[in-house]
Amino acid sequence: MADTSYLSKIRNFCIIAHIDHGKSTLADRILEQTQTVALRDMEEQLLDNMDIERERGITIKARAVRLKYHADDGEDYIFNLIDTPGHVDFNYEVSRSLVACEGALLIVDASQGIEAQTLANTYLAVENDLEVVPVINKIDLPSAHPEQVKEEIENVIGIPAEDAPEISAKMGINIHAVMEAVVKSIPAPKGDPEAPLKALIFDSYYDSYKGVITYIRVKEGSVKPGDRIRMMATGAEFSVVETGVMGATELVPCSGLKAGEVGYIAASIKSIGETKVGDTVTSAENPAAEALPGYREVNPMVFSGIYPADGAKYVDLRDALEKLQLNDASLSFEPETSVALGFGFRCGFLGLLHMEIIQERIEREYNLDIITTAPSVVYKIELTDGSVKMIDNPTNYPDPSEIAQAYEPMVNAHVYAPSEYVGNIMELCQNRRGVFRDMKYIDEARVDLHYELPLNEIVYDFFDALKSRTRGYASYDYEMMGFVPSKLVKLDILLNGDVIDALSFIVHNDKAYERARKMAEKLKEHIPRQMFEIPIQAAVGGKIIARETIKALRKDVLAKCYGGDITRKKKLLEKQKEGKKRMRAFGTVEVPQEAFMAVLKLDDE
Amino acid sequence: MSDPRGLYIHVPFCLRKCPYCDFYSVTEEALRADYAVAVVRNLHNYHEPFDTVYFGGGTPNLIAPYMAEILSAVDIAPGAEVSSECNPASTTPETLELLRNAGVNRISAGVQSLQDGELKKLGRLHDAAQAVELINSAHSTGFNSISADVMLGIPGQTAASLTDTIERLAALPIQHISAYMLTLEPATPFGKSPPSDMADDDKMADLYALCQELCKQHGFAQYEISNFARKGFQCRHNLKYWRDEEYLGIGPAAHSFYAGKRFAVPRDVRAFISADRQPVEVTDDSPGDYDEQVMMRMRLAEGIPEELYRPLEKALRLLPDDYYTLENGRLALTANGFPVYNYIVSLLLAHKEET
DSSP, rough: OOGGGGGGGGEEEEEEOOOTTHHHHHHHHHHHTTOOOOOGGGTTTTTTSSHHHHHHHHOOOOOOEEEEOTTTTTTTEEEEEEEESSSSHHHHHHHHHHHHHEEEEEEEEEETOOOOHHHHHHHHHHTTEEEEEEEEEOOTTTTTTHHHHHHHHHTTTTOOTTOOOOOOOOOOHHHHHHHHHHHHOOOOOOOTTTTOOOOEEEEEEETTTTTTEEEEEESSSSSOOOEEEETTTTOOEEEEEEEEEESSEEEEEESSSEEOOEEEEEEOOOOGGGTTTTOOEEESSOOOOOOOOOOOOOOOOOOEEEESSSSGGGHHHHHHHHHHHHHHHTTTEEEEEEEEEEEEEEEEEEHHHHHHHHHHHHHHHHHHHHHOOOOOEEEEEEEESSOOEOSSSSSOOOGGGGEEEEEEEEEEEEEEEGGHHHHHHHHHHHHTOOEEEEEESSSSSEEEEEEEEEEHHHTTHHHHHHHHHHHEEEEEEEEEEEEEEEOOOEEEEEEEEOOOGGGGGGEEEEGHHHHHHHHHHHHHHHHHSSSEEEEEEEEETTEEEEEEEEEOOOOOOOOOOTTHHHHHHHHHHHHHHHHHSEEEETTTTTEEHHHHHHHHHHOOO | OOOOOEEEEEBBOSSOOOOOOOOOOOOOOOOOOOOOOOHHHTTTTSSSSEEEEEEEEGGGGHHHHHHHHHHHEEEEEEEEEEEEEEETTTTOOOHHHHHHHHHHOEEEEEEOOOOOOHHHHTTOOOOHEEEEEEHHHHHHOOOOOOOOOOOOOTOOOOHHHHHHHHHHTSSSSEEEEEEEEOOOOOTTHHHSSSOOOOOOOHHHHHHHHHHHHHHHTTEEEEEEETEOHHHHOOOOHHHHHHTTTOOEETTTTTTTETTTTTEEEEHHHHHHHSSSSSOOOOEEEOOOHHHHHHHHHHTTTOEEEEEHHHHGGGGGGGGGGEEEETTTTTEOOOOOGGHHHHHHHHHHHHOOOOO
16 A cells, blocks of 8 residues: 555645635735745735736636645645636636645635625535635725625535634735634545546646646646656647646646646647646556546637738737637637638637637737627527538628528526616616526525526626626626527628628627617717718618718818927827728728727617 | 028017917017027038028017027028018017018018907917008018918807908918918917817818818919918928928927938027037937828828829729829829828828838
8 A cells, every 4th residue: 555644734725716805815825924935026916927817806727836834733734726717708627626626715705795706616616525615805894794704605605604714815814724724624635646647637838948838636646757648538648758846936846746736747748739628647558447527628609700900910810829829728710711801810719708818918918909800609500401500700690591590509697696786687687688597595685696698698798787787796607508599680780881791790680770770879989080971881681770870081180380390290190100000991991990899898888 | 412401490489378389489588689699609500501591489570689690690592581470469660670671581470360359269469450560561661472370270260250361361462371270289278278169170171171262262372281372472491391301490499300310409498598509309310201201292282293102002092082183293182182181191101002
């Protein structure tokens, strides 16, 4: 029997929290307390190391860090803290991160109580047999009511919360209690270091020197440099070049990883697609009989066209997408062409937030101006000839005469909110063609509203609309249900008489008029006056159902005395010229990029 | 031997600042004599003939007593155009006499409007009668090249009031009209709190079109976006700017395009006075490129020659036909094209073909 005594000194855990409830701040405090990070290296929200993550206060990708903690019992423990994303778009990554842990800290804001995302992730943790340790944060706020929140945790989740540490991560209050709770409440991992290797991949990223770095949790067996390994889902085999653990600011190589441990492997892997999150790593010589359960392919849910604002930057855009894909296997793309926008890519995303993040990263990290078309979901179309087509681009939507039946994807959505907003939420869901399922009281003040909603009604701006109708108090979560028959039509937008394919989209028949009218209004707002009068029309099947007109531009000239100061004038015109370059010319109509984005935000409130 | 350059002298003195104006000026009378000395000192560094000289401001007539001394320091080419701006509020027949004797042969009168209400709104110190008086007086002093500035888009200005201003001006002995649009400059009182009745773009476009029409009716041909002249009376100094030719600027805030560089003198009259040679900051060390030439020269009704417009020819399809002409080997904007000049030129340059 192998020596497994080391296991009792390991704690693998994650933190579950709603956005803004203080997860990253607590992670920072834990890092400080364990002296894992020298104070001079301490940056706010160390684990969120993408700019976008820091600005938006969200965690996009899972991440992990190894800490040493000297506990009150006199023993040294190794903590592996696995950070999990907090957004519905990244639900699958959350579920895989959880499998790498034995326990979870559930952070709840003492003034706000449990939110939908937290609840969904807590249920996931409970399903995965994790020990959930509640922590009440933000007790320094005047509006904090920790006792009530503890009661809520017990009622809603059904776990004891009486002894939950009451802390303030921001002020550094009571962090020690959290550390001790980790030692005492979270079970040590189990496993046999001499069994055939089974390690779960919970994250991976591309490093330009080492190739793909794969984050693993070893469940059984052990792995060391020189071992031949196999990815059980993809079948790809590699030789391990390096194993190690995750320091807070750098990777630390080690001689090997054993059952119960969390670390990384580098194996000269060129493509991140070969180390898929959720896959099982085993030994090529002595493979495990079966993979760890729960692996599935992640399918993109939302699609949109991404085009370079300057057509000459097509290759740069392709390079950017390829590089992003190295670190984000859930991003898919393939070339497409648009009459209006030229050459670009059809990209698939996990959800709208994922799409926005990718867009922002392309613009920021690769310094490219891009135009993004309206996001679309996948529609299933049965054609009259009996064949079935999946349509992810409105441009390819078949002629109505060829369609036997159209289907659209539906989701099961749960909205959690204070009960006073039920009316507003129901109105919004009704408006979005939602089908009411049921409503449960979480406690006397808060409800869980269950709706079936068409995915295409929530991909645009549902969350924004929900927040504005509930003063930010509502949260929601959803899971895919499948396709249901629907009455869909393709809405075309015409500028100056020409159909702009990049602005076409699929809409439910009952909403075509309203959507058409709003689209036309938005475009009028965002397309500047030009030298011609420009008619904007919205049409379904060739029939015009909405119309607006942009009046011709009459004055755009600097006609003032300027006494020979030509440099300033020149700069002004240069700027205007650059602006024109970024516009897209459709025939003679110039459309700024903002117009493409503006039509996505159609909510009135 | 290349053509002589132009000379611009910035006179940074005003009796009072107008609330819309962002040209550099100060009100201290005591600095005028020292300023004149500094101008002369600087001019002694240049040993070349100038065939246009332009005193701009500020209020150049305030230094009339020093004009003769300044101009005697300049090598003025035979037949040169020598202009001075004059403010109707502070230009007397004696001032005009001084200018004439110093060698000035063209007067640019800061009329702006012949409606007293509009002048008040602009914060001007003169009234309509003084403006008329300035022109008549300049004419009787012997000036036979006189220009009048007209402002478009003055708060409260109407088609009727503009028509009245231009028709009455046209009956006076003037040969040139400069018509400028009131523009809000951020650093001015108007820019900080714009008058409530500022003309919007549509109203400005109407006033501009009306001005074009009235000037044409009265025999002033449009030769630049803001400038109209009887035959033979185009401002040769300003033409140098628009033809992208060189000029020297002397005085605080004056700009130069000289020996292949553009530079500016800081907006500080005391620094100008105390420096041996006026301090300058280079604003553009490689001026005169293709885009600049197109930008400047398309402001003129004469337009640009074929070698310049060829890379833009394909983009012309983006323009309405009545916005430009392509005749006799030149591309030029029409009266309809001028009010959207920025749009047209930036559009053409954005679509230019690289050769």
